[in-house]
Amino acid sequence: MGWQEIVSRALVRDIRAVSRLISIVEDRRSGFEDAYAAIYPHTGKAHVIGITGPPGSGKSTLVDKIAAEYRRRGKTVGIVAVDPTSPFTGGALLGDRLRMQRHSLDDGVFIRSMGTRGHLGGVARATSGVVDVLDAAGYDYVLIETVGVGQSEVEVASLADTVALVQVPGLGDDIQVIKAGVMEIGDVFVVNKKDRPGVERVVAEIRMALDLAGNVSGRSRAYSGHHGPTGATTGTVDATEVAPWRPPILQTMAESGEGVAEVCDTCDAHMHRLSEDGALVERRFRRARSETMQIASDLIWRGLADDRRALDAAEELAWKVARREMDPYAAGWSLRELIVN
Amino acid sequence: MDEGKKIRVLVAKPGLDGHDRGAKVVARALRDAGMEVIYTGLRQTPEQIVAAAIQEDVDVVAMSILSGAHNYLFPRVMQLLHERGVDDVLVVGGGIIPDEDIPGLKECGIAEVFTPGASTADTVKFIRENIKR
Structure with a gap:
């Protein structure tokens, strides 16, 4: 199959073609730029949700349950699950799929595991391209599961429309939640393993951090001075406009599925709000800008190396x-x- | 010119036995050999394994069976791959497989069978030398 045929089949969600196209994009195989150009006009329809949080916080299990809930609602779901590549051998053990295998016979769910292949920031360099393939293939939701993050892996915020930040009880004190970095990118906070001791404290600490931030999500605040390219957003918050999005704090027990429907509802509500107040245009513009700058920088760097x-x-x-x-x-x-x- | 092509391997445990130490040792060895290993865990049906192999676009499917059901499960995976038109994936098996069963398994398309005592280095070498794409 040439890339033209792979693209036309992927656009009608032929599973093998979608899978092959992802490999072409991920490995930057010959012809990948042409293939990418052919799918790009078909992207921008999916709701892209990033799920991030520390190792062992339950991200994979949560992604599995979120996918199940959206399926129950008749929606299709693409999943990109990222795990670290060894900086020493270049190998990777991609184990996120282990918790999602019950979806493997469902044609409405496509799961793809990726190694970071040397990229820092919590996702792989090619994650953005893989998201675009799944989006073009017509999945209603694309879920990005990042590697287990520490404090500064925030790149998923530039790929996703909605970021769900997963926290668990017992990881640190209240200073951790007011530090700069990953705590600033959450549009939805999910406190998982809510049966564990200390859950009330984590919720209270996140609430306090949000109060200090002035009730506005970090990302909307940080960019509130910017105007979108279409002029669709005014940026500044006007009292007569919709109130700023305050990231809700939800409690879940992903293992049993408790609270997962609320996570889905909240992600949907966030998307609704983004579309309503023009912030979606701005977020997607920022993604396009960072992607363009990154590619230009890659090209300059590669030109230099040659x-x-x-x-x-x-x-x-x-x-x-x-x-x-x-x-x-x-x-x-x-x-x-x-x-x- | 292709950049960054890595060997991708699905490591799977078909059938009902719960012994995955061997599969984990192999998964770890392949990882250390620079491959991307997708580990799908215990009690996978042949249908699940084939669906995962397709979605993950792997070069290799490596399966481990210790239950004795290899003469059903291995050929079933080969049959499903064939039905889905997947003919460029290298399939290898491992576990407690009696010598007399091995020729039949190879007959149905299992490229090699690694039994107790096989070294992981041999498995790595075999994969590197025999991948089909």
């Missing part, structure tokens, strides 16, 4: 820096001059 003259110059400059004859910024500027001219 450019013998630049590589020779870089080597010479590096020796000067190492011998303390030049500082690294001056060397960087010299190299830039050489590449640009």
Whole structure:
């Protein structure tokens, strides 16, 4: 099958074609840019939900149950489950699917496991492309399960319309929840394993952190000064407009499914709100901008790696820096001059 | 020119036995050999294994059986792969498999069978040398 046929079959959700197209995008196989260009006009319809949180917090189980709930409601679901790649061997053990296998015979659920392949930030470099393939294939929801995150892996926020941040009791004190980073990207907070001791404290601490943030989700606040490219958003919060989205704090027991329907309802409500107040346009514009900048930067970097003259110059400059004859910024500027001219 | 192609392997435990130590040892060894290993866990039906192999677009399906049901389960997986038109996936098996059963399993398309005592290095080598794409 050539890529044209794979694309046309993937667009009507032929499972093997979807799967093969994901591999083409993930491995950047020859022709992948043409294939991507062909599917891109069909993207933008799915509600993309990121599920992130620390290792062992129950993300996979929650994703499994969220998928089951959306299926019950007659919706189709694509799942991208990311696990870490070994920085030493390049290998990976992708184990998220283990908790989702009951969906494997359901054609309305497509599950794909990915290794991070050296990318930091909680997802793989190609996750964005895989999400686009599933979106183009017509899945109503695309769920991204990140690797188990620590404090600063926030990249899923630039891929997802809605971010559900999963927390569990017993991980730390109230200073953890007011630190910068991952706590700022949640549109929905899910306190999982609610049968464990300490659940009330986690909820209270998140509530306090949200109060300090002025009742507005981190992402909406951080970007409230921006105008969307269409001028559809005013950015500033006006009292006559809809009240700002305050991230709800939900309690679940993913293992039994308790609270999962509320998580789905809340994600839907968040999407509804984004569409209503114009923030969706802005979020998707930000995603497009960061993706475009990233690709341009990749291309420049790859062009540099192929450019013998630049590589020779870089080597010479590096020796000067190492011998303390030049500082690294001056060397960087010299190299830039050489590449640009 | 393809970039970043990695060998992807589905490690699965078909059937009802609950002994997955061997499958985990193999999964870990393949990971350490630089492969992406999708581990699907215990008690998988042949239908589930084939569906997962297709969605994950794997190069290899590695199955472990210790229950004695290999003469049914391995051929059943091969049959389902064939029915779905999947002919470019290398399928290997392992577990407690009597020597006299091995020729029949190879006959139906299982490329190799690794029995107790086989080294994981041999498994890695076999996969590297025999993947079909």
